[in-house]
Amino acid sequence: MSGVLEHLNVTVANPKATAAMFCGVFDWKVRWEGPGMETGYSVHVGGAGSYLALFSYGNAKAGGESSYEHIGGLNHIGVVVPDLDAVEAKVVAAGYTPTSHADYEPGRRFYFHEENGLEIEVVSYN
Numbered sequence: 001m002s003g004v005l006e007h008l009n010v011t012v013a014n015p016k017a018t019a020a021m022f023c024g025v026f027d028w029k030v031r032w033e034g035p036g037m038e039t040g041y042s043v044h045v046g047g048a049g050s051y052l053a054l055f056s057y058g059n060a061k062a063g064g065e066s067s068y069e070h071i072g073g074l075n076h077i078g079v080v081v082p083d084l085d086a087v088e089a090k091v092v093a094a095g096y097t098p099t100s101h102a103d104y105e106p107g108r109r110f111y112f113h114e115e116n117g118l119e120i121e122v123v124s125y126n
Contacts, residue, residue, distance in 0.1 A: 007044070009053040010074065012116040015043040018054045021114055022046075025090045026079055052077070076111065076119035084108050084124035091122070098122075 012018040015033070022028050022045045031051050033043040039058035044051045081087045088098050088110060096112040107125040114120060 005050060007051045007053050008077065009055055010118065012054050012056055015041055015054040015056050018114070018116060019043040019045045021094060022052065025087060025094060026081065076121045078121040078123060081122055081124050082126060084122060087122055
């Protein structure tokens with residue numbers, strides 16, 4: 001049996017606010033939330049099979065370098081959706097700017113950046 005990606009853990013400024021964005025744009029649910037790692041707090045958002053763990057240590061510092069330029073950098077988070085146009089409308093309504101639209105084999109995509117600097121790729125294979 002092959003391995004299956006269960007979750008990613010990302011440090012953010014405000015786990016509850018970031019969770020609300022992901023739930024609003026992608027119709028995800030909060031799977032769990034609570035304290036962790038001494039002064040930290042996590043909110044897990046996603047579906048039944050996978051999720052994002054949104055973590056704050058309580059005093060995290062903003063990164064200054066492009067993730068594409070250092071080993072181990074998180075470059076973007078890709079989310080597959082059934083209706084790209086409907087999700088893009090939610091992204092715009094939430095105050096984000098979609099960029100880098102592309103039609104390619106086998107689908108369509110765009111990107112946006114949220115408050116923590118995370119780049120989100122939204123893709124549809126329909």
